[in-house]
Amino acid sequence: MRCYWDEExxxxxxxxxxxxxxxxxxxxxGPDLTPIAAASLEEWQQAHDAGRLNEYDSRFGITAELPVSEWEGHDPQQLTAERFEEVWKTARGQIAARSS
Structure with a gap:
């Protein structure tokens, strides 16, 4: 799913x-849809276990800490798995290029 936060x-x-x-x-x-985070819970846990959490957080960010059932004030739009994968691949590629 995706949600838009107009304040940011x-x-x-x-x-x-x-x-x-x-x-x-x-x-x-922003209007250019600049990737500022592309975080995976599994990768985050691996970084935590390896003592590299700060490095992971600063590069890829973190995932939400509450299940979606507890969120307030969001208006989710459903996505296909294929669309999510397209956006994921693009965002991760751009973040990796900046981090090199």
Whole structure:
């Protein structure tokens, strides 16, 4: 799904599991849809276990800490898995290019 936060001019894209927890999250900011985050919960946990959490957070960001059922004030738009993957691949590529 995706949601728009007009106060920050940011699109949030979410992949969630069956219980509503965010598995992957993308944040695109401004009119150019600049990727500012493309975080994976699994990667975040691996970085945490390896003691590299600060490095991961500063490069890719974090995922939402609450399941979507507890969110207030959002108006989600459904996405196909294919569309999420397209946006994910583009965002991760742009973030990786900036980090090189």
């Amino acid at each position: 001019d940011t699109w949030f894209y979410f992949e969630v599991d069956a219980e509503g927890w965010v598995i992957r999250q993308i944040e695109l900011e």
